[in-house]
Amino acid sequence: MTLRFTKGHGTHNDFVLVADTRGDLDLTPEQVRRLADRRGGIGGDGVIRLAPTAALARAGETVADEVLAAEPGAIWFMDYRNADGSVAEMCGNGVRVFTAFAEELGLVDLAGGGELALGTRAGVRRVRREESGWYAVDMGPWFLPGGEEAAAAGADAKVMVHGWPAPRPALSVDVGNPHTVVALPQAAELGAADLTRQPAVEPVPPHGTNVELVVPLGEETGPDGEPAGRVRMRVHERGVGETQSCGTGACAAALAVRTWASGGTGAGAPDTWFVEVPGGEVRVRLLPGGHVELAGPAELVYSGEIEL
Numbered sequence: 001m002t003l004r005f006t007k008g009h010g011t012h013n014d015f016v017l018v019a020d021t022r023g024d025l026d027l028t029p030e031q032v033r034r035l036a037d038r039r040g041g042i043g044g045d046g047v048i049r050l051a052p053t054a055a056l057a058r059a060g061e062t063v064a065d066e067v068l069a070a071e072p073g074a075i076w077f078m079d080y081r082n083a084d085g086s087v088a089e090m091c092g093n094g095v096r097v098f099t100a101f102a103e104e105l106g107l108v109d110l111a112g113g114g115e116l117a118l119g120t121r122a123g124v125r126r127v128r129r130e131e132s133g134w135y136a137v138d139m140g141p142w143f144l145p146g147g148e149e150a151a152a153a154g155a156d157a158k159v160m161v162h163g164w165p166a167p168r169p170a171l172s173v174d175v176g177n178p179h180t181v182v183a184l185p186q187a188a189e190l191g192a193a194d195l196t197r198q199p200a201v202e203p204v205p206p207h208g209t210n211v212e213l214v215v216p217l218g219e220e221t222g223p224d225g226e227p228a229g230r231v232r233m234r235v236h237e238r239g240v241g242e243t244q245s246c247g248t249g250a251c252a253a254a255l256a257v258r259t260w261a262s263g264g265t266g267a268g269a270p271d272t273w274f275v276e277v278p279g280g281e282v283r284v285r286l287l288p289g290g291h292v293e294l295a296g297p298a299e300l301v302y303s304g305e306i307e308l
């Protein structure tokens with residue numbers, strides 16, 4: 001089978017994108033691994049299939065039915081797979097790159113203030129293009145799986161990174177997919193952390209987790225004159241390994257630091273956050289209604305064909 005693809009990235013979190021506008025492409029985990037393989041394939045942290053939401057519903061993905069019931073206009077679905085072939089609910093950088101891809105395919109046009117509603121396994125996501133060219137995504141509702149107790153204590157888990165003398169306290173954050181966030185006191189320690197091996201998380205998360213190591217860098221003034229926090233982060237992604245960026249991870253990092261800064265209440269802490277990742281910078285904002293927004297760039301790099 002000859003497959004046409006486009007390679008893209010969001011702050012160097014990179015993806016192989018495939019347009020399946022008829023919804024009849026059934027990518028196996030083996031094919032996903034081949035596409036994501038940096039030596040024997042194209043290479044990417046993940047593979048994104050753009051397909052009709054109705055086709056996923058027909059294929060038995062119940063979440064696609066839920067997406068269409070909630071938003072009949074969400075006609076396109078982001079079928080996201082990690083580089084190891086596993087399925088993930090959401091990808092924040094991926095949603096922006098998916099949108100740029102949909103625009104290039106002529107499926108949507110966000111110029112002039114339009115919005116794309118798309119389906120994901122975490123529900124409907126809405127994307128608009130900012131004047132700067134960045135894409136801003138309403139990432140939907142977020143929550144702390146450990147509840148108020150974890151928010152007050154600032155932790156509900158422990159993470160052990162290879163080479164650390166002991167595990168450190170960590171906070172679980174759900175932004176449609178699972179994250180576990182650990183605070184480090186200094187940027188030097190962040191740089192030195194060994195993320196070539198999967199960090200160990202206790203209690204073991206039932207569906208695995210992405211792990212973010214973060215260093216809070218203080219406060220500044222945001223683009224609209226509002227108080228804004230700054231965080232630096234590295235991430236070990238579930239199903240991938242260390243990546244240069246993770247959009248859902250950036251949201252989780254900002255939400256965890258905001259929780260810690262406010263003793264668990266959110267009161268008095270900024271609603272705007274800049275998150276520095278090895279591959280660039282993204283912006284995270286708290287939205288009314290318990291939603292969180294992610295904004296950042298999306299680049300399409302090249303297109304080609306591969307024999308699968």
Ligand SMILES: N[C@@H](CCC[C@H](N)C(=O)O)C(=O)O
Binds near residue numbers: 091093246
């Ligand atoms: N890089 C993504 C997250 C991709 C999915 C993740 N590895 C998972 O398994 O949850 C992002 O930008 O959010």
